[in-house]
Amino acid sequence: MSRPSPLSGFPELLPADRIVEQRVISALAETFELYGFASVNTRAVEPLDQLLRKGETSKEVYVLRRLQAEAESSDSGLGLHFDLTVPFARYVLENAGKLQFPFRRYQIQPCWRGERPQEGRYREFWQADIDVIDRDDLPGHYEVELPLVIGDALAKLPIPAMRMHVNNRKLSQGFFQGLGIADPMAAVRVVDKIDKIGPSGVADLLAETVDATPDQVKACLALAEITSDDASFADRVRALGVSDPLLDEGLSELVDVVEAAAADAPGLVVADMRIARGLDYYTGTVYETFMSGYERLGSVCSGGRYDNLASDGKNRFPGVGLSIGVSRILVPLLGEGRLAATRQVPTCVLVALPSADSRRDCDAIARRLRSRGIATEVAPAAQKYGKQIRFAERRGIPFVLFPGVDGAPPELRDIRGGEQDTVDIDTWLPLEADRRPEIA
Amino acid sequence: MSRPSPLSGFPELLPADRIVEQRVISALAETFELYGFASVNTRAVEPLDQLLRKGETSKEVYVLRRLQAEAESSDSGLGLHFDLTVPFARYVLENAGKLQFPFRRYQIQPCWRGERPQEGRYREFWQADIDVIDRDDLPGHYEVELPLVIGDALAKLPIPAMRMHVNNRKLSQGFFQGLGIADPMAAVRVVDKIDKIGPSGVADLLAETVDATPDQVKACLALAEITSDDASFADRVRALGVSDPLLDEGLSELVDVVEAAAADAPGLVVADMRIARGLDYYTGTVYETFMSGYERLGSVCSGGRYDNLASDGKNRFPGVGLSIGVSRILVPLLGEGRLAATRQVPTCVLVALPSADSRRDCDAIARRLRSRGIATEVAPAAQKYGKQIRFAERRGIPFVLFPGVDGAPPELRDIRGGEQDTVDIDTWLPLEADRRPEIA
Incomplete structure (x- = not known):
């Protein structure tokens, strides 16, 4: 059609x-x-x-x-x-x-x-x-x-x-x-x-x-x-x-x-x-x-x-x-643009995908975050990290989580300021204002 | 019709x-x-x-x-x-x-x-x-x-x-x-x-x-x-x-x-x-x-x-x-009755009405409860308290609040067990399970 x-x-x-x-x-x-x-x-x-x-x-x-x-x-x-x-x-x-x-x-x-x-x-x-x-x-x-x-x-x-x-x-x-x-x-x-x-x-x-x-x-x-x-x-x-x-x-x-x-x-x-x-x-x-x-x-x-x-x-x-x-x-x-949302998706964290065969591991990380009420999705493809970050940026997703590879600890990046640090997946919490999209 | x-x-x-x-x-x-x-x-x-x-x-x-x-x-x-x-x-x-x-x-x-x-x-x-x-x-x-x-x-x-x-x-x-x-x-x-x-x-x-x-x-x-x-x-x-x-x-x-x-x-x-x-x-x-x-x-x-x-x-x-x-x-x-709600109204507290001319005072009490997220309504008429309690019972409203009259402190009654005691309107909180109707 x-x-x-x-x-x-x-x-x-x-x-x-x-x-x-x-x-x-x-x-x-x-x-x-x-x-x-x-x-x-x-x-x-x-x-x-x-x-x-x-x-x-x-x-x-x-x-x-x-x-x-x-x-x-x-x-x-x-x-x-x-x-x-x-x-x-x-x-x-x-x-x-x-x-x-x-x-x-x-x-x-x-x-x-x-x-x-x-x-x-x-x-x-x-x-x-x-x-x-x-x-x-x-x-x-x-x-x-x-x-x-x-x-x-x-x-x-x-x-x-x-x-x-x-x-x-x-x-x-x-x-x-x-x-x-x-x-x-x-x-x-x-x-x-x-x-x-x-x-x-x-x-x-x-x-x-x-x-x-x-x-x-x-x-x-x-x-x-x-x-x-x-x-x-x-x-x-x-x-x-x-x-x-x-x-x-x-x-x-x-x-x-x-x-x-x-x-x-x-x-x-x-x-x-x-x-x-x-x-x-x-x-x-x-x-x-x-x-x-x-x-x-x-x-x-x-x-x-x-x-x-x-x-x-x-x-x-x-x-x-x-x-x-x-x-x-x-x-x-x-x-008229007098009302707008802070982002266009409910997602709070994007789990980056280091390689195509790590999807099941990334799904498991996402599950741990979701179990504590944090809206999470896994990147659609194992592209270069820059591209995965842009995926989050275009949707307004505030955080990208990079799973640890080869024993390295996982890191979390706030893509608005660019700060990136190691993160404990089972205790980290977003600010209440970042948890879900709100009226800006 | x-x-x-x-x-x-x-x-x-x-x-x-x-x-x-x-x-x-x-x-x-x-x-x-x-x-x-x-x-x-x-x-x-x-x-x-x-x-x-x-x-x-x-x-x-x-x-x-x-x-x-x-x-x-x-x-x-x-x-x-x-x-x-x-x-x-x-x-x-x-x-x-x-x-x-x-x-x-x-x-x-x-x-x-x-x-x-x-x-x-x-x-x-x-x-x-x-x-x-x-x-x-x-x-x-x-x-x-x-x-x-x-x-x-x-x-x-x-x-x-x-x-x-x-x-x-x-x-x-x-x-x-x-x-x-x-x-x-x-x-x-x-x-x-x-x-x-x-x-x-x-x-x-x-x-x-x-x-x-x-x-x-x-x-x-x-x-x-x-x-x-x-x-x-x-x-x-x-x-x-x-x-x-x-x-x-x-x-x-x-x-x-x-x-x-x-x-x-x-x-x-x-x-x-x-x-x-x-x-x-x-x-x-x-x-x-x-x-x-x-x-x-x-x-x-x-x-x-x-x-x-x-x-x-x-x-x-x-x-x-x-x-x-x-x-x-x-x-x-x-x-088939396999799913039912714990009550049929969102109301958690019914404010009883001691007399018709106390409505504005009762509205003020209701407002204080609502300001802390407690769903409240005021009784429709200044009937005998027994009738007002039955109003709550028929809807499954768990609590009735009796405003203090002539300087007496307000009292709260859990109409399921019948316990009644004085209450501090600005600090009392219902149990989480009573706050709103849920699936039974």
Whole structure:
């Protein structure tokens, strides 16, 4: 075959970049586990009727067909999941009898959307989600806790600072219904477009779709202007003179989130009344997160509380979750060289090969190092030592071990500085920083 | 929606079983990295023409179509990969200029095949592969090394013993061509069916498809009978009186594999002349592995040397690889309860909640424990302590910490034995075995 070319929208990483991705994913998993989240992996496919419940993204679903199915157009009825929330809600319903509630889970997997690729938007992309789902009722303190878990997880990564913009669906809906707008959810969806179409676009659309009067439009736009790092947003919202019990509930819940975050993770969270999130299923706090200097990527970590996503009629499982766009964060940072690994292979020691017939002896040396957790490989061929050293250099392998020949003791060379000395194979240890490749 | 039911062929794990899977996958990755293999992840999809190069499995490919594509039958030209070898060969060709050869990589990902599900065969399944690919030529010592890496990786897992059956494609082809059979590869494919159709079925099929004479059939069946733990198979093959340069090459290569394995991993490898592997692309050593007591599952780890899979006409990248069927091994063992986790959540300590308004104090205690790597969560509600202890018990969380109230010191309870004593939150450490869930 001829040399293949990359597929647009399906980013793949070279080995050194993949090491960065591995470290990021395992750091995220480690933080999530520190908070007691259990790992769940769901299958890649869901029945189409599940995937299409969410409306908005249905157009981007990849549908599966078996190549040898009878008719050209006979779909399997299955599609690739486009996020991890819908599969998780299905998993909870399917296994409700076997799970303990409240159920804290994390899930790190690829998702697929057939949309047009652009920076930060891919057809295959990794997400890292945490959710807490409870049976019947979900205490509000989880809406306070989850952004702090995410803040902790992201702060441990060597990436630009994050700013999480938080709002509450009850606040928006309550405000719009207190204003007298007949379809408050429609208004939420319009205000969600403010970053794309601007305030005047929103004004026109509000008049058009929900018959908003000029005064109502003015109040909606005034609300969307309000942001604060602390609880002061609540007074500013109240100063707009709208009153509604749902608005009060939303204000109180959002104050809880903002105050806890201001105490535990100063600078992480900002209350922002323009955050709406287009998806219908959110019913409480909603979150969007922007990476400093990379705001153009859009939100890199979004989510919210959903009361009715997982429900089988008899039982309701309300939840709250946040989803980190791992690919959306990493692919641009890797592309710009802002993140790199200290080397491109796990190998810490290359055992040089004095002659072709010494391979079994060299394998035995490698085995002794590996038994103490030191990643080791043996040189591929008994070339001149200079060539074997270059083999290590090209991969960033820090140490070359020369087996002793004719009774001479083995020697170890640090190829970065060139120091070389005799070594005791059974006691020598690399510095912790050299043991395995890390993010530079 | 109504309660969803599982999809046949798409196994999903409950949280405790998922912990086992996580431990197995990370143990495999750790061993592979100890031997210097770098991680690669390829996208889930390949162009159909890539996937169909392999012929045999084309019928099982899942093809993708965008739901909103113009015509019902307008495929995207993409299919889900059915193994990790074909994507890796494509990745090597695509990135050849940016990789260092010989290139050692491991890859642990799901694969998909639209085949009829049965025990050990799924529509979505995880594979863990290692391969070494070189440019132009690949030294034979990698065919010796790779089965030993796999043997080491599998021996570290708490699963039944493995037995790897090894043959060499040159040996089989050389033998058949030395016998005078005109299409030796066709004969290889026939002999590969011996476990399914038996020796008499093979005899009939050899006569039918490659015009084998009764003497040739007899020799083929005699070859397929030969197995040995050591190099003695070579004399038994030679005693059949067939001579061919390719046969000699195959014998010598297989002797190297078997002798090294007998020395380094006694009992792992058996030379077995009936192993053929149906796939056309193998050109040297071929491997199949059976799990003791679970031979009915078929081979749980297969592979071989392939000289021509990754080639763009100008450049050739010969390789050798082995693929562990992670799902094929784990799903049956988990289903039978032969593998289980010590608990179903990562949480080591549950901080009990004395009252609803003490949540922020309890969060602070949890933070202190987490800062020393101890996975901690705070109880969901200020129920009676008996209920909070049962919350921990149901999840297998080993410790409950009761914050001191009214100046009393905090106390820690090991809920397995019920011992309870005062504790210093900033110095206490759990036993290593209790720190995180492990395979029981």
